Amino acid sequence: xxxxxxxxxxxxxxxxxxxxxxxxxxxxxxxxxxxxxxxxxxxxxxxxxxxxxxxxxxxxxxxxxxxxxxxxxxxxxxxxxxxxxxxxxxxxxxxxxxxxxxxxxxxxxxxxxxxxxxxxxxxxxxxxxxxxxxxxxxxxxxxxxxxxxxxxxxxxxxxxxxxxxxxxxxxxxxxxxxxxx
Amino acid sequence: xxxxxxxxxxxxxxxxxxxxxxxxxxxxxxxxxxxxxxxxxxxxxxxxxxxxxxxxxxxxxxxxxxxxxxxxxxxxxxxxxxxxxxxxxxxxxxxxxxxxxxxxxxxxxxxxxxxxxxxxxxxxxxxxxxxxxxxxxxxx
Numbered sequence: 001x002x003x004x005x006x007x008x009x010x011x012x013x014x015x016x017x018x019x020x021x022x023x024x025x026x027x028x029x030x031x032x033x034x035x036x037x038x039x040x041x042x043x044x045x046x047x048x049x050x051x052x053x054x055x056x057x058x059x060x061x062x063x064x065x066x067x068x069x070x071x072x073x074x075x076x077x078x079x080x081x082x083x084x085x086x087x088x089x090x091x092x093x094x095x096x097x098x099x100x101x102x103x104x105x106x107x108x109x110x111x112x113x114x115x116x117x118x119x120x121x122x123x124x125x126x127x128x129x130x131x132x133x134x135x136x137x138x139x140x141x142x143x144x145x146x147x148x149x150x151x152x153x154x155x156x157x158x159x160x161x162x163x164x165x166x167x168x169x170x171x172x173x174x175x176x177x178x179x180x181x
Numbered sequence: 182x183x184x185x186x187x188x189x190x191x192x193x194x195x196x197x198x199x200x201x202x203x204x205x206x207x208x209x210x211x212x213x214x215x216x217x218x219x220x221x222x223x224x225x226x227x228x229x230x231x232x233x234x235x236x237x238x239x240x241x242x243x244x245x246x247x248x249x250x251x252x253x254x255x256x257x258x259x260x261x262x263x264x265x266x267x268x269x270x271x272x273x274x275x276x277x278x279x280x281x282x283x284x285x286x287x288x289x290x291x292x293x294x295x296x297x298x299x300x301x302x303x304x305x306x307x308x309x310x311x312x313x314x315x316x317x318x319x320x321x
Contacts, residue, residue: 023309025307025309025310026261026262028262028263043263045261045262045263045265046261046263046265046280046282046307046310046313047307048307048308048309048310050308050309059308061307061308062307063304063305063307063313064304065243065245065302065303065304065305065313065315066282066304066313066315068263068265068285071206071207072208072209072210072211073205073206073208075210076245079245080245085243085245085304086243086244086245089239089243089304089305090305090307092308
């Protein structure tokens with residue numbers, strides 16, 4: 001009986017040692033709108049991602065005013081007219097993924113289904129995507145891509161520029177994750 | 182008014198309108214160097230304001246029309262993957278550091294421990310990361 005308790009304790013300790021949380025504070029979030037009239041791209045290289053392998057919890061947080069556009073005028077319109085970043089300064093995603101098969105300690109490539117809710121511009125919608133995790137030489141790279149419709153988040157686009165902004169905006173997320181100690 | 186005058190007036194309006202539109206479309210990104218700050222405060226006070234009440238701090242500091250001048254001591258200096266120089270200022274509230282982001286490509290010289298004054302616009306508080314300032318300009 002003592003042996004069984006000891007073995008159980010050792011398994012629990014070793015599981016606790018490997019099941020960790022991983023994070024990035026420099027995650028890159030890009031969105032890209034393509035129409036025949038114009039391509040619009042914005043980047044934010046300062047977003048936070050946290051993954052908890054044990055619970056599967058995934059959390060992403062980004063500040064709207066920290067997105068950078070090629071043109072200053074586009075950035076102004078994005079903040080003032082569309083995302084109203086004075087009123088809604090951040091966007092976030094809270095969801096879950098099954099990371100149980102991911103061995104963060106060894107090289108490998110994994111695909112993980114992640115699903116949850118994204119809140120932006122005061123609206124919350126279900127979002128799901130396949131995330132790729134690549135582990136090589138101790139470096140953990142995560143990425144995913146999904147599409148959002150601005151109308152789902154109550155973003156009002158004036159008729160005069162409707163042809164210039166896609167209803168299917170591609171969102172790409174990339175991050176190099178580190179263990180959270 | 183004869184036809185010639187009308188045509189000249191119309192062409193002038195089109196030319197001026199086109200010029201203004203072209204300028205607006207291509208206007209360069211500018212940092213906060215020449216903007217008069219609405220608030221002057223230490224980095225520690227800014228971090229503490231967000232830690233105390235994030236909604237109240239957002240309402241006060243996170244506005245396109247509100248520029249901040251922050252005094253602080255340099256904790257970290259780095260350039261991120263977006264080629265933005267970053268100066269992180271020390272604060273006494275854990276997880277509420279103030280991170281000042283400069284326009285991409287702008288080089289910044291600062292050493293850890295330097296006492297600095299930085300102007301910029303506040304984007305808000307981000308989980309684990311702290312308070313972000315953008316379009317920053319080092320004033321001292």
